[in-house]
Amino acid sequence: MKHESIVLTGDRPTGPLHLGHYLGSLKQRVELQDIYKQYVMIADIQALTDYFDRPEMVRKNVLEVCLDYLAVGIDPQKTTIFIQSLIPEIAELTIFFLNLVSVSRLLRNPTVKNEVAQKGFEERLPAGFLIYPVSQAADIVIVKGTIVPVGEDQLPHIEQTNEIINAFNRMYNKEIFGHVTGRVSKVPRLSGIDGKAKMSKSLGNAIYLSDSADAIAEKVMKMYTDPDHIHVNDPGKVEGNVVFNYLDIFDPEVEVVTELKAHYRRGGLGDVKLKRRLIDVLNTLIGPMRERRAEFARDPQAVMNIALEGSEKVREVAARTMDEVRQVMHLNYTK
Numbered sequence: 001m002k003h004e005s006i007v008l009t010g011d012r013p014t015g016p017l018h019l020g021h022y023l024g025s026l027k028q029r030v031e032l033q034d035i036y037k038q039y040v041m042i043a044d045i046q047a048l049t050d051y052f053d054r055p056e057m058v059r060k061n062v063l064e065v066c067l068d069y070l071a072v073g074i075d076p077q078k079t080t081i082f083i084q085s086l087i088p089e090i091a092e093l094t095i096f097f098l099n100l101v102s103v104s105r106l107l108r109n110p111t112v113k114n115e116v117a118q119k120g121f122e123e124r125l126p127a128g129f130l131i132y133p134v135s136q137a138a139d140i141v142i143v144k145g146t147i148v149p150v151g152e153d154q155l156p157h158i159e160q161t162n163e164i165i166n167a168f169n170r171m172y173n174k175e176i177f178g179h180v181t182g183r184v185s186k187v188p189r190l191s192g193i194d195g196k197a198k199m200s201k202s203l204g205n206a207i208y209l210s211d212s213a214d215a216i217a218e219k220v221m222k223m224y225t226d227p228d229h230i231h232v233n234d235p236g237k238v239e240g241n242v243v244f245n246y247l248d249i250f251d252p253e254v255e256v257v258t259e260l261k262a263h264y265r266r267g268g269l270g271d272v273k274l275k276r277r278l279i280d281v282l283n284t285l286i287g288p289m290r291e292r293r294a295e296f297a298r299d300p301q302a303v304m305n306i307a308l309e310g311s312e313k314v315r316e317v318a319a320r321t322m323d324e325v326r327q328v329m330h331l332n333y334t335k
């Protein structure tokens with residue numbers, strides 16, 4: 001059976017989205033929405049697996065993430081934006097899927113393993129945390145998703161998703177769910193402003209899509225450059241220099257950047273001058289997003305309504321998927 005190509009992605013609403021999210025996924029979604037049917041999910045339940053004690057934080061960020069989507073140009077006419085907790089069918093399907101996964105398989109998922117070690121759960125590992133990849137499989141297939149744009153760290157979840165749906169299809173002898181492909185974007189990794197490999201909220205080194213022009217200027221001025229480039233005339237290092245990492249990625253004038261690198265290496269080009277250029281480049285990119293965001297933010301209820309209407313649409317799709325599932329599982333009771 002041929003399955004339609006359908007894109008599904010999601011984000012945990014634990015904070016506003018930053019430039020790393022933009023480069024690594026949001027930008028691609030804006031392109032994908034013109035090619036495929038696309039769903040984007042705000043994973044509030046998954047966020048609660050980490051922040052069960054901070055529901056108000058998660059709730060607040062549902063709106064922030066939705067605003068970020070609209071700000072970057074995810075168009076609700078083309079992309080269905082929805083909220084995970086409003087689709088109870090996901091939880092239902094998760095329960096069914098749990099029969100097809102062993103605890104040892106769950107414990108072997110390398111991404112989960114890392115997270116468990118990082119969080120230091122040990123004997124107190126919450127069952128809900130351990131099974132989140134199963135819930136993620138349900139997120140994807142409830143809308144019959146087949147393409148999932150993800151970061152490298154999510155690939156083990158895609159592999160687990162395919163194991164689950166293969167087991168399901170085989171068990172009930174019907175190809176209800178199509179193979180899921182994880183698409184890792186080939187974009188260069190954006191470092192944090194401190195030069196750490198990853199931009200993240202928890203490291204406090206992020207530039208947010210909602211940052212004001214002043215905040216951006218302040219962050220760029222603090223960016224890690226070359227600690228040995230003390231006097232303007234000293235030769236400077238381009239490798240590992242965050243300002244050049246960003247200019248390489250965001251500055252459309254490639255030749256100018258090549259020139260600047262040569263000049264910096266020779267000596268005679270000051271950090272401040274370089275940083276001023278980057279501030280301009282980032283404001284050209286983020287400025288229009290900031291304006292669009294501010295405009296949407298004037299009517300938060302209208303923004304929530306977009307996600308609520310998207311969720312209603314997804315419920316209809318989910319009900320159809322569950323009809324098929326219930327049918328093969330002999331759970332289709334009728335009077």
Ligand code: TRP
Binds near residue numbers: 011136140148
């Ligand atoms: N785990 C993803 C993240 O942390 C978010 C997510 C939840 C997701 N469900 C998903 C991503 C389904 C892709 C598909 O970024």
